[in-house]
Amino acid sequence: MKVLVVDDDALVSQSLVTILSVEADVEVVGVGNSGPDAVAKYDQLRPDVLLMDVQMPGGDGLTAAEQILAAHPEARIVFLTTFSDDDYIFRALKLGARGYLVKQDIAQIAPALRGVMAGVSVLEGHLLERTAKLAPGAGTGAGRSRRATVFASLTDREYEVVEAVADGLVNAEVAERLFMSEGTVRNHISAILAKLGLRNRTQLAVAWYHSGN
Structure with missing residues (x-):
């Protein structure tokens, strides 16, 4: 699978590249450092999975995800962040993100990406069955x-x-x-x-x- 990594911390990005590059089925095709960077590089590289931070000074990941999914509804976006916060998770799910991982669970990243490629969602390392998203008109x-x-x-x-x-x-x-x-x-x-x-x-x-x- 082709993975685009976006994180404003260069050390984190390099660590992710190192961790993922040892996986036989993973190819890191690019690295970005902001939300706008994620949007531009997604359009350019068309990765199978975008692994992205939430909070970045140059433009947040949630806004970037909204823009990417508007143009590419099939995009697989997985958030990797230090902020295990309900509000962030709810917003990510509403946007259509496929996963939300905390950075402490490094060993879970590659298996989580494989799960996303297989069609399931991932929340903090736990695989969850992915069915249809909540449609407009709840209660109907x-x-x-x-x-x-x-x-x-x-x-x-x-x-x-x-x-x-x-x-x-x-x-x-x-x-x-x-x-x-x-x-x-x-x-x-x-x-x-x-x-x-x-x-x-x-x-x-x-x-x-x-x-x-």
């Missing part, structure tokens, strides 16, 4: 289909909590929207995670975004 046919499959075991109230979490709301905001206490929200989220076999609210949001039809 797509919403009913989602409820009938992945979230069938949830109560109506739990499902409303899932929707709020998928919108990126923190517990206080979920409580305000659904007219319940924060303690009740926490209890619902714990019950939901247990029913679905998930570890945290980030995985819950990922399940939501990849469950639409």
Whole structure:
């Protein structure tokens, strides 16, 4: 697979090139250092996977990803960052990114890229089945289909909590929207995670975004 690496830290970029170059099935075709650089080099090199940082002084990766995906909806973009932050992850998923990895998990990078090439999404080293993205008009046919499959075991109230979490709301905001206490929200989220076999609210949001039809 052909990989384009974009990171504003030259040492990180060189380390990634070194790590990936020893893999027999990986070819690093280019290196960039900013969002605009990523857009230009993607158009020029057309890599199989773009491995990109989120925060870069010369232009952030999320904005670059939005521009690239607008022109190339099939683009495989994987974010590699030190910021394991729900807000970044939600925004990346909404844009259509195929993965979100933290830089500490160096050993997971090559396997994660192979997973992306095979058609799955990757979140912090964990492979997740990739189905259709959340379509416009949640709550219509797509919403009913989602409820009938992945979230069938949830109560109506739990499902409303899932929707709020998928919108990126923190517990206080979920409580305000659904007219319940924060303690009740926490209890619902714990019950939901247990029913679905998930570890945290980030995985819950990922399940939501990849469950639409």
